[in-house]
Amino acid sequence: MVNESSSKILTSTNMNPRVRKAEYAVRGELAIKSEKLKADLAHGVSLPFKRIVPCNIGNPQILDQKPITFFRQVTSLVEYPDLLKDENAEITSKLYPSDAIARAKLLTKNVGSVGAYSHSQGIPHIRENVAKFIAERDGYPADPSMIYLTQGASAGVQLTLQMIVEHSNVGIMIPIPQYPLYTATLAILDAKPVPYYLDESKGWGLTVEELQRSYDEAAKNGVETRALVIINPGNPTGQCLTEENMREIIEFSKKNRVVLLADEVYQTNIYQPDQRPFHSFKEVLKSMGPSYEGFELISFHSISKGMVGECGRRGGYFELEGMDKSIIEQIYKVSSIGLCPNVQGQIMVDLMVNPPKKGEPSYAQYQKEYDDIYQSLIKRAKKLENTFNSLEGCTCNPADGAMYLFPQIRLSKNAIAAAKEAGKTPDEFYSMAMLEATGVCVVAGSGFGQVDGTAHFRSTFLPQPELFDDFCGLIKKFHEDFMNKYRD
């Protein structure tokens, strides 16, 4: 028998059907097309634009966000510990501030080589610092042995969902719209997504009535719902939950016996800190008193977002609260099969949770860099929101947090018919037209889920400050042209 290309052993028809079913729009058709256009531009092909603007993914440093200097000084030193030797002290001190050198020495002492496998759960010294950070953030103690360092929050979400899904009738409640990591992972695990809808007309609000409706409907269909995913601040929707709302969610989880999974990776991307500050679910839970003792909560955080933005490094952690001892042991076992999270990612977690403090040599620079990024994100979020709201047929809720806007676009019958003709949903058709006209790559709303018959897209507001007005102008011009072209 010959393995000819027409008779391959492994094909999409006999591969794992759960993997085949999984979809991940953030790096889907539009992103792949944008890579092709980028290559075309590099090869001198003439296109209606000069550059690709990747707004499909929260990847700040690809759009020139400068990393925090102190963080990179420390990571540079731990890579090459010879720099920390006494004989190099004089020259090294000309390139690195004393607190970066001190931190690198402390980390090297506690971590050893960044090239060695670490503890599978993460380096104990770093987990202790994470616990201190959580305690300070929340005002309630945290236990280093309940913290697991991970290769980004995604890896943590995948690992914990994998633990929970006992069989194909297990349901996991997820918001709609949602970050597609969740639906993709549930598809691969052959579990049932149990969707609850965020209310766009109320700033993407989340009500317990809708949670209960969703839970009950799944139960009626024989689905055993075991966990509830909350993304706060929301992705792609950017809303930030009130404390009151969070208490209700915890009550709901307790009453319905679901484990609460709190995706809190955007916890420092908060753009209305006075009206809508961030509260962690851990904090709110602890404030609810002894009757909530033993409540099962898993919270996720990441170095990829916030003002850190070190997503290429793949680092993060999750904290377990109230989990059964047998499950904690199982989580350790699964972590150990992957050996350990990459050590440079772990070190960035240490730096994120323990940045320079007042009085230390790098404090002023750290604070300035942090604030500059923060203020600029607030400004850009508002500017893009205003742009979207100025467009014909387009409405957009403000971003309380995160890195995205998720405007709704109301398209003409002609546009919807043209989309159908092209074999696309209206939002995909619109987003592809935007890419082809402007080089701006967004993600169509159908990749996140949306109310039937509506059309949205998700765009980051990360393009460079100095290019931001041009970017908004490009979208405005495209939208006008598109609306005119397909006017009924």
Add this chain to the structure above:
Amino acid sequence: MVNESSSKILTSTNMNPRVRKAEYAVRGELAIKSEKLKADLAHGVSLPFKRIVPCNIGNPQILDQKPITFFRQVTSLVEYPDLLKDENAEITSKLYPSDAIARAKLLTKNVGSVGAYSHSQGIPHIRENVAKFIAERDGYPADPSMIYLTQGASAGVQLTLQMIVEHSNVGIMIPIPQYPLYTATLAILDAKPVPYYLDESKGWGLTVEELQRSYDEAAKNGVETRALVIINPGNPTGQCLTEENMREIIEFSKKNRVVLLADEVYQTNIYQPDQRPFHSFKEVLKSMGPSYEGFELISFHSISKGMVGECGRRGGYFELEGMDKSIIEQIYKVSSIGLCPNVQGQIMVDLMVNPPKKGEPSYAQYQKEYDDIYQSLIKRAKKLENTFNSLEGCTCNPADGAMYLFPQIRLSKNAIAAAKEAGKTPDEFYSMAMLEATGVCVVAGSGFGQVDGTAHFRSTFLPQPELFDDFCGLIKKFHEDFMNKYRD
């Protein structure tokens, strides 16, 4: 309903049963116990030894193997690109050689920030260098678009096995003894391991007759075998395959229509380079001519092993050969759900496949460091093999390659009875006794699989050269005491 600890929502009885079933002995009971003993020592507890010697895992840098200087100079510079600015050139040149600076500039130009998400398949520039490396190694061209960078070889193995397992009756052929990543992953995927046995009496030899027996037996039981895993050089067994043997394996795979998965992470850990040189399956396949065109092969490599030993960084790659286009697209999709392999791991792949060349400033130092590690590994492998073979009732094949020895121990009836009493297999009982008496942590043979009724353990030969005689002495003394204690 109250979430009391006695009535947790998620417990080991209602969790994912496939995850519960998975076992990973390399970081199992012995390793966990060794961590506890290490903590005890740190807290001043008096034990029969002064230090834990972790021989359970191939983790060279935790046993003080110094990383290759050039590699770390480059990774240090890309972390902190301010060092590459003209204004810092004079000081930087006092700490870094010119070729490290040039390489860091080239990488920074092609990679951008190490903190940005990269292409999900891996950075194109680095994949091109991997392709050149493979082409030079094998004498046959390689295609960068068929190379996927990964977070260590483990992640690549998990990803590809996940693609292949269509349903719970799919079988994957694995060697016995095997590296437990394979059985753990197959348990989680709910697939059938199809074991073939390596022949200990013939230097852990692999015969096609045994492959066929294994395949046929699985077929008789209704198992659909879809892939064959070969670990070469072997783990835990250290054998290195001859070209002739590899040709037979390829013929077998073609005849029986199984995808060949070649775990070649130990390809530079070759200790008898004249008698038993390494050949890649890609090379052997290509040498077999046009009738093997389209043969489906996936090969894995890693930065964790060899003289690089940068395992904590989690980097590696796999190369696809002859795979169906639809599968290549699916592999890209799955990679994109995890966003990208960590960028520092990718950079180390670049350095591994493209080290300093003759005539470049860092060449002499690189070559010396590389050779020192290599020669020392050869010496230590031989010394430990001789130690094992000098022990009563113990025999050990030499290591042609890899980082491990896998001796067989023949224990007395008394020892076997004592093990049974303790609820352990004889090899687990022996290994735990070794840990408790000496602080040396090995992995019991049952974690890898072994012929029924035999007992083995796996030990690395990575303890520091200056401590190696003591280490061998410790084992010798322990073994004598153990044999005397349990003599029939």
